[in-house]
Amino acid sequence: MQSFTYERAASAEQAAAAVAARPDAKFISGGTNLLDLMKLEIERPAHLVDISRLPLDRIEETAAGGLRVGAQVRNSDLAADPRVRSHYPMLTQALLAGASGQIRNKASTSGNLLQRTRCPYFYDRNMPCNKRDPGSGCAALQGFNRMHAVLGASQACIAVHPSDMAVAMAGLDARIETISPGGETRTIPIGDLHRLPEATPHVETVLGHGEMITAVTLPPPPPGRQVYRKVRDRASYAFALVSVAAIVEKSGDRIRRARIAMGGVAAKPWRASEAERTLAGAKASDGAFTDAAEAALAGAVGYGGNDFKIPLAKRTMRHTLAAAAESA
Ligand SMILES: Cc1cc2nc3c(=O)[nH]c(=O)nc-3n(C[C@H](O)[C@H](O)[C@H](O)COP(=O)(O)OP(=O)(O)OC[C@H]3O[C@@H](n4cnc5c(N)ncnc54)[C@H](O)[C@@H]3O)c2cc1C
Numbered sequence: 305m306q307s308f309t310y311e312r313a314a315s316a317e318q319a320a321a322a323v324a325a326r327p328d329a330k331f332i333s334g335g336t337n338l339l340d341l342m343k344l345e346i347e348r349p350a351h352l353v354d355i356s357r358l359p360l361d362r363i364e365e366t367a368a369g370g371l372r373v374g375a376q377v378r379n380s381d382l383a384a385d386p387r388v389r390s391h392y393p394m395l396t397q398a399l400l401a402g403a404s405g406q407i408r409n410k411a412s413t414s415g416n417l418l419q420r421t422r423c424p425y426f427y428d429r430n431m432p433c434n435k436r437d438p439g440s441g442c443a444a445l446q447g448f449n450r451m452h453a454v455l456g457a458s459q460a461c462i463a464v465h466p467s468d469m470a471v472a473m474a475g476l477d478a479r480i481e482t483i484s485p486g487g488e489t490r491t492i493p494i495g496d497l498h499r500l501p502e503a504t505p506h507v508e509t510v511l512g513h514g515e516m517i518t519a520v521t522l523p524p525p526p527p528g529r530q531v532y533r534k535v536r537d538r539a540s541y542a543f544a545l546v547s548v549a550a551i552v553e554k555s556g557d558r559i560r561r562a563r564i565a566m567g568g569v570a571a572k573p574w575r576a577s578e579a580e581r582t583l584a585g586a587k588a589s590d591g592a593f594t595d596a597a598e599a600a601l602a603g604a605v606g607y608g609g610n611d612f613k614i615p616l617a618k619r620t621m622r623h624t625l626a627a628a629a630e631s632a
């Protein structure tokens with residue numbers, strides 16, 4: 305590992321200013337992703353600003369009836385919060401489907417959102433990778449791409465975002481609060497936080513250098529039943545091949561509204577808006593769920609090793625929608 309200097313931030317403003325002051329500085333939160341990347345010298349920050357002890361570890365109720373989750377709330381604590389378990393159950397399900405107990409005890413809300421891809425070529429410094437080394441090429445396009453994206457990818461990069469938590473948050477219309485080095489704050493809809501790769505896959509989010517996530521706000525609990533389903537290679541812990549977060553609100557036997565997000569299919573948590581439109585007003589039935597799944601994957605492209613993800617994603621969506629509709 306390359307040597308680095310370290311400081312512990314005294315406030316969010318000071319942390320943002322400290323990172324902004326140096327182009328080679330980074331925030332460190334739980335460290336469960338960043339330290340692994342530093343050991344492999346894929347990330348080489350010369351200065352770390354530790355934000356893990358900032359008082360951003362509370363989950364508070366908002367005036368609107370939702371929840372405000374501090375950036376430093378640990379994944380375990382968020383999953384276990386009684387308000388999250390009863391009003392946002394698919395968020396608890398997604399968190400508990402991610403990583404292992406020990407990692408969830410360290411992993412923070414902000415770090416989980418900003419964790420980097422698990423593409424094996426990104427981790428292998430002997431291989432070309434536009435995300436790690438812009439302009440070097442993409443080894444996954446013609447390589448082992450079983451885990452890779454089928455939606456929203458580009459010829460520059462076909463990596464997926466690995467977070468489970470972010471997929472549930474995308475389905476819940478979460479909003480990300482940040483603070484900039486000058487003390488300005490802004491709120492970003494989660495769907496706008498991560499960027500698709502296009503020609504610059506190394507630019508992964510809309511955050512500026514030194515801009516720090518302070519909280520995630522969840523709107524009031526949506527009506528309907530929520531389900532998160534994750535398909536992975538092994539049950540103990542593994543990243544998603546495909547995951548689906550679905551909320552189905554019914555009126556009689558008709559679907560009033562559905563909200564659907566997918567994981568394991570794109571460089572960002574993927575909101576399946578076409579599928580949502582297909583379901584609005586439809587009778588809750590296997591036919592409607594099949595139509596929705598076809599709409600969601602209509603633009604999907606496989607790269608050989610990951611072709612199986614397209615039918616897998618359709619099946620997972622059908623089953624998740626059926627489960628959510630069952631007792632909605
Ligand atoms: C073996 C293993 C299995 C895993 N399995 C899964 C899984 O199945 N599903 C899943 O979702 N995840 C999984 N993970 C990933 C894990 O969830 C992430 O490592 C973790 O959530 C990252 O959080 P952290 O607080 O440790 O982030 P850190 O490693 O501290 O930071 C990650 C990145 O976020 C930046 N950052 C952190 N906080 C802020 C902030 N407030 N503002 C701006 N930038 C910030 C850091 O600079 C860094 O670039 C797994 C990890 C491991 C090691």
Ligand code: SF4
Nearest residue numbers: 423433434442461462
């Ligand atoms: S898919 Fe993206 S992360 Fe993986 S090798 Fe290609 S450019 Fe790198």
